[in-house]
Amino acid sequence: MAEDDGRIVIMPGLAIHRDEITETFVRAGGPGGQNVNKVSSAVELRFDLTNSTSLPAAVKARAARIAGRRLTREDVIVIAAQRFRDQPRNRADALARLVAILRAAADPPVPRRPTRPTPASRHARLEGKQRRARIKILRARPVEH
Template sequence: MSVDAPRPRHLPPEDELEEKFIRASGPGGQHVNRSETAVQLRFDARASRFLTDPIRDRLIEAAGQLADQDGVITIRSESSRSQYRNRVEARRRLAAMIERASRPPKRRIKTRPSRAQREKRLSDKRHKQAIRRLRKPPQVDE
């Protein structure tokens, strides 16, 4: 089953996507109780031939709770009353996730705080320490 919208470049082939239509939650009266307009799009990232290994790993990591322990990513879209628009939205979200995962992460450049920053941090700590000391009742030695 194909969607007529322009196909995003980062979307896997149709045979790797599985769609299930479900009833949307929330208000809407009789229409929402009778029609299955919400879409559940499933993509098995681990078994995909479309992704390279580093992209697959980053995608599953970035998917978080949307991915199960087997690497199957499930995206649910129910924002529209139209089944077609929900299908397009779910596919767009999957393509955006894959596009973000396909960009390698930037390498962190290690930096050190300057001498002035270290001294300011220590003087701020001393200042806070003095304020806390003033809040305590005076110690009486016997």
């Protein structure tokens, strides 16, 4: 994840502006000693997908799907980072996680090529069906003459 002139490079040919990201700092739970109640070391990073001018529509759609429950109703990706005890490392962690989502979304999925079943697989399927049919016939009540 490289930065140049206020842009965060996702991959060659795709970058987002630094000002499209908002960060808020809150007090983190977990370890921190005497500092934990005084320092806001946890980071909540927000990236507005809908209003982003840097990303193509297809990438936005895939990013929304990949983000899952981190996506709000307003199409804002929210990433909370509190893994580390200091703010700069949490900021870098949150940004790295956003870049990972966008990088995965930038890769278009490989289209599925339909294939035909092989003769062996067709034969195996029919064998299985015949085997099940024989088992069910054995379960039936005997026919009285």
